[in-house]
Amino acid sequence: MSGTKDIAAVDLFCGVGGLTYGLETAGISVRLGVDIESACEHPIEKNTKARFLKADVASLDPSIVASALQGGDVSLLAGCAPCQPFSTYARGAKREGVSRRGRGGRDDWKLVERFGTFVRETEPDLVTMENVPPLERQPVFEQLLADLEGYSVDYRIIECQTIGLPQTRKRLVLIASKLGPIRIPEFDMERSTVWDTIGDLPEISAGGADPNDRLHRASKLSKVNLERIRASIPGGTWRDWPDALRAACHERETGATYPSVYGRMEWRGPAPTITTQCFGYGNGRFGHPKQDRAISLREAAMLQGFPKGYSFIPEDESVSFAKLGRLIGNAVPVTLAEAIGRILLEHVEAL
Structure with missing residues (x-):
């Protein structure tokens, strides 16, 4: 892909690397993957080019992420913030001595709020977030949209079969850009079985x-x-x-x-x-x-x-x-991550 712009990305809540691997497959350079679970270090560093940082995103210094976003033509903050009280991240936090979130209400979405904080603090050129469809109906999603003031934003619930994933999975995908208008296209790829x-x-x-x-x-x-x-x-x-x-x-x-x-x-x-x-x-x-x-x-x-x-x-x-x-x-499906990566790359190259 000679002549293409270098998109430097950080993957917050990276897990075993579904989002990182898919973005890399599309052609995006993921510099850093962050997760609270030590078990995520091996799959990230064995299968991707990203460096792994074991850290609690709830208390991570945004300057660390801002530094990792430097050096490319364009910066991208990506992630899938856990939003259920018994998610991988919450279980990992309990093992690491971090206070677990509550069983219901607003606390279930605290890490989504934290993702918005990182957007404000690091000011990346591009943002993408993948999450569960019910998030769209939560007040915290409105707050995230407010955190993206100044960005062109698009989001929709994607039926993963339409991007070629052999699975009846539905996910909320958000993309945002400071560089110009951006949108998520309609997908109708060949169905995989x-x-x-x-x-x-x-x-x-x-x-x-x-x-x-x-x-x-x-x-x-x-x-x-x-x-x-x-x-x-x-x-x-x-x-x-x-x-x-x-x-x-x-x-x-x-x-x-x-x-x-x-x-x-x-x-x-x-x-x-x-x-x-x-x-x-x-x-x-x-x-x-x-x-x-x-x-x-x-x-x-x-x-x-x-x-x-x-x-x-x-x-x-x-x-x-x-x-x-x-x-x-709990992983972000690689096929979905690759589709998101292609959208972002095509957006940047069209500028």
Whole structure:
């Protein structure tokens, strides 16, 4: 991309690098990734060119970020501020001795407010933020828009299937520019499916792992859950099972509202939203379309847009379903990050 302008970026709340990796893939130079969790250092520094800084963004000196934004033709502040009380960031803060936010109300959005503070303090040329759709209806979002006074701003809820992510995920995306008018285009890319994404991975069994890829590992199934998944059809529900396999919750009226729990994905359709508990067959429609098991950690990561070889943990670290499931489920999908990066690059090059 010779002749293109160098966009120097900082990724706040970087997690395992979904946003950083996607922006880099698009052609943006991410100088620094910041997160409170030590576990994020390996994936950031192993897979991207960014430097990792373990820090609590709630108390981080904005001058550190301002310094990292220097040196390019254009500066970009990016991030996905956690906004639920039991998010990855909140859990990490608790482990690091930082006060956890409250269980409800305005405190749930404090880190979004903090992101706005960094906008005011560092004055980047460009800003992008990805978050959950309900944020758009919160007073803190109005405050963030006020923090962006002087910027051209556009935001919308993006259905991730329309950008080629094989997942029924919806995310609120905001972009802003001091350089001129900017907008998020309508997306209508070719739809990708579960088969397109994970169809060529080696077969493994419940509780088994691929000897060539430690993350292509599936959680164990109890005897009854093994019988249940064998009775499940792709795209079906627990109503397809014999009565003897149904759980007590299914017999209650409330159980009828959760038909996808204990479900299989469909090869030719998208995956459901990948959550922090996606490695568990009973936690949603996370059953493999064909094999009698839940999806593996590697499959979950690939459905989030990460490449097959993305390294999440050092070679000498044991695989933890709970830890990696949480980090993968909370990541910004790489495909979405790349789409955002392309918008920003095209905007800068058009000036």
